[in-house]
Amino acid sequence: MIIPIILSTIAAIFFATSNHVDKYLISKAVKNADYRALLLVSTIIAGGVMAIIYLFICNFQLTIDFSNILLLLFNSALFAIANILWFRALGRDDTTIVVIMFQLIPVFTLLLSPLALQNQHINPLQLVGGLLITLAAIFITYEPTHKRFNKEKLITLVIMTFSSLAYAIWHIIERYVNQRQDFNQTVLWSNITLFLVGIFIFAFFKSFRKSFSKMLKTNGPKVISLNLINEVLNSFGGIISTFAETMASVALVSFTTQGVQPFAVMLIGFLITKLFPKVEKETITKSDIIKRVAAIVLCIIGLGFIEFG
Numbered sequence: 001m002i003i004p005i006i007l008s009t010i011a012a013i014f015f016a017t018s019n020h021v022d023k024y025l026i027s028k029a030v031k032n033a034d035y036r037a038l039l040l041v042s043t044i045i046a047g048g049v050m051a052i053i054y055l056f057i058c059n060f061q062l063t064i065d066f067s068n069i070l071l072l073l074f075n076s077a078l079f080a081i082a083n084i085l086w087f088r089a090l091g092r093d094d095t096t097i098v099v100i101m102f103q104l105i106p107v108f109t110l111l112l113s114p115l116a117l118q119n120q121h122i123n124p125l126q127l128v129g130g131l132l133i134t135l136a137a138i139f140i141t142y143e144p145t146h147k148r149f150n151k152e153k154l155i156t157l158v159i160m161t162f163s164s165l166a167y168a169i170w171h172i173i174e175r176y177v178n179q180r181q182d183f184n185q186t187v188l189w190s191n192i193t194l195f196l197v198g199i200f201i202f203a204f205f206k207s208f209r210k211s212f213s214k215m216l217k218t219n220g221p222k223v224i225s226l227n228l229i230n231e232v233l234n235s236f237g238g239i240i241s242t243f244a245e246t247m248a249s250v251a252l253v254s255f256t257t258q259g260v261q262p263f264a265v266m267l268i269g270f271l272i273t274k275l276f277p278k279v280e281k282e283t284i285t286k287s288d289i290i291k292r293v294a295a296i297v298l299c300i301i302g303l304g305f306i307e308f309g
Contacts, residue, residue: 004248007240008256014237015257016099016264020272021230023095023280026087029223030215035087036208037215041227043080043198047191050231054188064185068177069193072186075173076193078166080201085163093156094282096266096292101137101160103299106130106258108168110306116176129305136298137161144287251307259300266292 030037089098107130113120137160141153177186201208215223237257244253266289269282 001248001252004244004253005256007244007247008253009260011237011240011244012257012260013264014233014240015261016268018230018233018237019095019099019261019265020268020280021226021233022087023090025223025226025230026091028279029219029226031218034211034215035084035091036211037223038087038227039080039083040198040202040208040212041215041223042083043076043194044202045198045224046227046231047076047194047198049228050235051188051191051195054184054191058184058188062185062188064181064189068181068186069189071173071177072189073193073196075170075177076190076197078173079170079194080197082163082166082170085159085166089156089159089163092159093153094269095280096262096269096282097140097153098156098160099262099265100140100292100295100299101157102164103133103258103262103303104137104161104164105168105171106254106303106306107133108165109171112168113172116172118179123309125309126306129302129309132302132305133299136295136302139298140291140295142291144291255303255307258303262296262299266296 025038026035086098089101110122110126110130114122137157138149141149141157143150174186174190202212203209241253241257269280270284270289272280273282273284
């Protein structure tokens with residue numbers, strides 16, 4: 001049992017590192033926190049590269065049916081919207097704050113999964129878990145010293161609520177297609193359709209095209225390299241999680257990965273702030289750390305109820 005827990009923890013560290021890379025990209029690598037250039041990099045370039053890799057993995061065989069391709073095309077558009085909101089939120093607040101709010105994804109997944117997936121049921125204990133996570137996301141916006149909710153953080157919470165909803169629907173559709181198709185074919189077409197969505201945005205949205213071209217001229221190699229590194233981090237995290245699920249229950253792996261990730265994000269953010277403040281600087285006062293730890297603990301308890309309820 002200890003090995004899958006260790007592997008899930010390693011996967012969480014990969015995901016947490018990826019979160020901070022995203023933060024650096026939106027706050028330092030592109031000017032004026034311009035999410036438009038980053039979106040096209042993560043769709044056209046990252047999607048294109050990953051599609052080529054999975055073409056080799058699939059031996060250049062394309063066996064998925066057309067109806068599922070259309071479903072994945074819609075899903076890729078939804079993923080692009082979720083990414084826009086994610087980048088907007090990261091540009092507004094500390095990575096740790098945003099990732100705590102990101103824990104709303106399993107809440108929306110819990111509520112929406114029975115609509116599309118087989119053998120998905122909700123019990124009262126899971127609803128309590130979802131409520132605890134929601135309270136944690138709201139609690140992180142509260143400023144005890146001023147005895148009021150921080151308006152800017154509430155705006156970030158609204159952005160992350162919609163981002164989490166979009167990611168949850170994306171995840172459910174991905175699982176739905178996986179139930180009907182080969183896993184590698186699903187990943188291949190997810191990346192092909194993501195690439196096509198990026199091309200569509202580039203062709204029909206002038207502001208995105210201008211931002212992308214400007215980024216390529218000023219800081220293109222750095223942004224593209226970091227984005228591809230990010231894809232590798234997420235891929236490794238996903239592979240390690242999937243491997244851990246062969247040795248333990250999906251619930252245990254999911255609980256460990258999602259529970260460790262916000263703690264890992266907070267720790268990495270603390271270290272970067274102390275050692276490399278020019279790269280990223282989070283708020284690390286005693287009261288902020290206590291508040292974040294309390295919110296994360298609430299999230300972990302809520303996740304436990306959702307996964308094991």
